[in-house]
Amino acid sequence: MGRKILLDKVHIPGISTFKVYRDNGGYTTAEKALKTMLPAEITEEVKKSGLRGRGGAGFPTGMKWSFLDTRSNNPRYLVCNADESEPGTFKDRYLIDNIPHLLIEGLIISSFALGANTTFIYVRGEFKPQIGILNRAIREAYENGFLGKNILGTTYSLDIYVQSGAGAYICGEETALLESLEGKRGNPRLKPPFPAVKGLYDCPTVVNNVETLATVVPIISMGGDEYAKIGVGRSTGTKLMSACGHIKNPGVYEIELGLSMEEFLYSNEYCGGIANDKKLKAVIPGGSSVPILPAHLVTLTAQNTSRSISYESLSDGGFQSGSMLGSGGFIVFDEDACIVRNTWNFSRFYHHESCGQCSPCREGTGWLEKVLHRIENGEGRMKDIDLLDSVAKKIEGNTICPLGDAAAWPVNSAIRHFRHEFEFHIEHPDIVKNIKHGSLEKYRTKNTKPRTKNTEITESL
Amino acid sequence: MALGYNIDHKLYQPEGKEVRFTDEVLEKVKKIIARYPEGRQKSALLPVLHIAQEELGGHLSVDVMNYVAQLLNIQPIEVYEVATFYTQYYLEKTGKYVIEVCRTGPCAMCGGEDIADYLERKLNIKTDETTADGLFTLRRVECLGACGYAPVMQINTEFYEFLTQEKIDQTIENLRARANEEKPKDSKWVEKFF
Ligand SMILES: Cc1cc2nc3c(=O)[nH]c(=O)nc-3n(C[C@H](O)[C@H](O)[C@H](O)COP(=O)(O)O)c2cc1C
Ligand code: SF4
Ligand code: FES
Numbered sequence: 001m002g003r004k005i006l007l008d009k010v011h012i013p014g015i016s017t018f019k020v021y022r023d024n025g026g027y028t029t030a031e032k033a034l035k036t037m038l039p040a041e042i043t044e045e046v047k048k049s050g051l052r053g054r055g056g057a058g059f060p061t062g063m064k065w066s067f068l069d070t071r072s073n074n075p076r077y078l079v080c081n082a083d084e085s086e087p088g089t090f091k092d093r094y095l096i097d098n099i100p101h102l103l104i105e106g107l108i109i110s111s112f113a114l115g116a117n118t119t120f121i122y123v124r125g126e127f128k129p130q131i132g133i134l135n136r137a138i139r140e141a142y143e144n145g146f147l148g149k150n151i152l153g154t155t156y157s158l159d160i161y162v163q164s165g166a167g168a169y170i171c172g173e174e175t176a177l178l179e180s181l182e183g184k185r186g187n188p189r190l191k192p193p194f195p196a197v198k199g200l201y202d203c204p205t206v207v208n209n210v211e212t213l214a215t216v217v218p219i220i221s222m223g224g225d226e227y228a229k230i231g232v233g234r235s236t237g238t239k240l241m242s243a244c245g246h247i248k249n250p251g252v253y254e255i256e257l258g259l260s261m262e263e264f265l266y267s268n269e270y271c272g273g274i275a276n277d278k279k280l281k282a283v284i285p286g287g288s289s290v291p292i293l294p295a296h297l298v299t300l301t302a303q304n305t306s307r308s309i310s311y312e313s314l315s316d317g318g319f320q321s322g323s324m325l326g327s328g329g330f331i332v333f334d335e336d337a338c339i340v341r342n343t344w345n346f347s348r349f350y351h352h353e354s355c356g357q358c359s360p361c362r363e364g365t366g367w368l369e370k371v372l373h374r375i376e377n378g379e380g381r382m383k384d385i386d387l388l389d390s391v392a393k394k395i396e397g398n399t400i401c402p403l404g405d406a407a408a409w410p411v412n413s414a415i416r417h418f419r420h421e422f423e424f425h426i427e428h429p430d431i432v433k434n435i436k437h438g439s440l441e442k443y444r445t446k447n448t449k450p451r452t453k454n455t456e457i458t459e460s461l
Numbered sequence: 462m463a464l465g466y467n468i469d470h471k472l473y474q475p476e477g478k479e480v481r482f483t484d485e486v487l488e489k490v491k492k493i494i495a496r497y498p499e500g501r502q503k504s505a506l507l508p509v510l511h512i513a514q515e516e517l518g519g520h521l522s523v524d525v526m527n528y529v530a531q532l533l534n535i536q537p538i539e540v541y542e543v544a545t546f547y548t549q550y551y552l553e554k555t556g557k558y559v560i561e562v563c564r565t566g567p568c569a570m571c572g573g574e575d576i577a578d579y580l581e582r583k584l585n586i587k588t589d590e591t592t593a594d595g596l597f598t599l600r601r602v603e604c605l606g607a608c609g610y611a612p613v614m615q616i617n618t619e620f621y622e623f624l625t626q627e628k629i630d631q632t633i634e635n636l637r638a639r640a641n642e643e644k645p646k647d648s649k650w651v652e653k654f655f
Contacts, residue, residue: 183506
């Protein structure tokens, strides 16, 4: 059993309400922080914890906070990124559904540490039920004196607002998110200046992921040094993994970083192995944007050492034989899955979601989609494979925001590890044209049972 | 001022209809605008467009967008550019229930494409079309952040998970039955979601 510090209480009935959360020790950490700690001390604990951003990039949170420009006289903002749109990722939704007050408590402590008096939670527009849950939790926090003017009799005041997006993956990128929050199209900004200096309304701003901010609660509760003992090396703490695809138990799991891939994928406590007892073909371990790992590199690295779920181990071998932890969106493919089709699907996604500002991304993602579509449909040519590789390489590193890279990496890695599948498509157009993909009958499995299905939340709103 | 705009070779123009929130909703919209600092009222654009779409006819006509521009004291073009960027704003008339089936990788590999195809056959429409009775619009959308419960779809604000053909049949039947008796919502929903 790995240690749980975020989801340890989700099984308690009613934990999504203020009362039950409070009765189970909730908001005591916010009390401790506001009444007995200085903002700088909180940041110091977060630094010591080694916490790295859980939104995908893994940037050290304490360091990000310490970049916040505190000399300017402008107001400062904290913005919580709840845009969760990376294919394969559904952990923030789970956290909000089940224990929304943990996020609100994390926001109170973090806002206090950063000296922010207004905090926004930017939630993707499709998450209407979650917006309802958050608004209810916020209202309860106001009613109980944890938000508003002079919280708990201190001089500190804080307002939290939920802002709804409207359907755009790119708004998860932090500067696109800020543009969207200002009522504009989600076009990422050129950096520098970074949000820490010039963010929302040109004021110093910190943008953090939902899970990152919720994790601040256990960190302040147990202390940064204690937290740093959990996990492995520079991958401290626990991580929410959202597992999907062809596995027996899809769902959200909190794991201690350093858990072996073998155990996560095959033990009954987690994914439970491949659905229908098929063989494994590949895993994308960190959301659609990270490189795909073929079966032989999933549980082992290229050096034959055991691979585990940590920032370092997953990227062991670089892009040649490794991948990335990313957002923790764990997508599993069984032996019958078609890598070409999935790569085409993801390229279509990135083309659709490109904001269109930079030519390499706007045009390149379109080309990737088009060429992959023709290979997938049995109309490809051998030189298309190298064409794909070269288009992808021309996008990578040449764009304003990392969406370009995110579109390129899956293509590069799919070709690197599954070139034979691309070649097969080109050599056997007749076979390829007649394959029925991902059909319901084939993948609906009797033994697939979600461990972490959403509870009665939507009805109880 | 008769402004219109052009997208995908289609010219959208105002019909000159008078559109307006009810006083109750307007009150709530003003509260949302007041959240943002002085001079930053444009920040309310995304939420207000959602509310306008819901309250003023189910899609964003040019008249509705011009009204929103006037409310927020910004240029109509600032509203058009946002309305055309985000996929949740509908520029054309939609059915009462907008069915959005996820078509992205994790859902697609677990039968998502079958589900969307089945709905096309069942409702006798193509993706992006609306049934003749005005009840259903079918769309294929990108990852809904629920991949572990694949295949998934969303109908207005509700989520449906682990879809099968039987579940679809059931859901469509329920919605058809509900369509007539559904009460118009009061303005409380604005507070719940915005
Ligand atoms: C295209 C793109 C999409 C992103 N989507 C999300 C997202 O949905 N949620 C998120 O938390 N971070 C997302 N990010 C990462 C954010 O830009 C940012 O790094 C993150 O919110 C910072 O929070 P963290 O340090 O707590 O991880 C995305 C980045 C890119 C380039
Ligand atoms: S890389 Fe793509 S999504 Fe990012 S700013 Fe450029 S065009 Fe927009
Ligand atoms: S791929 Fe369908 S919800 Fe994520």
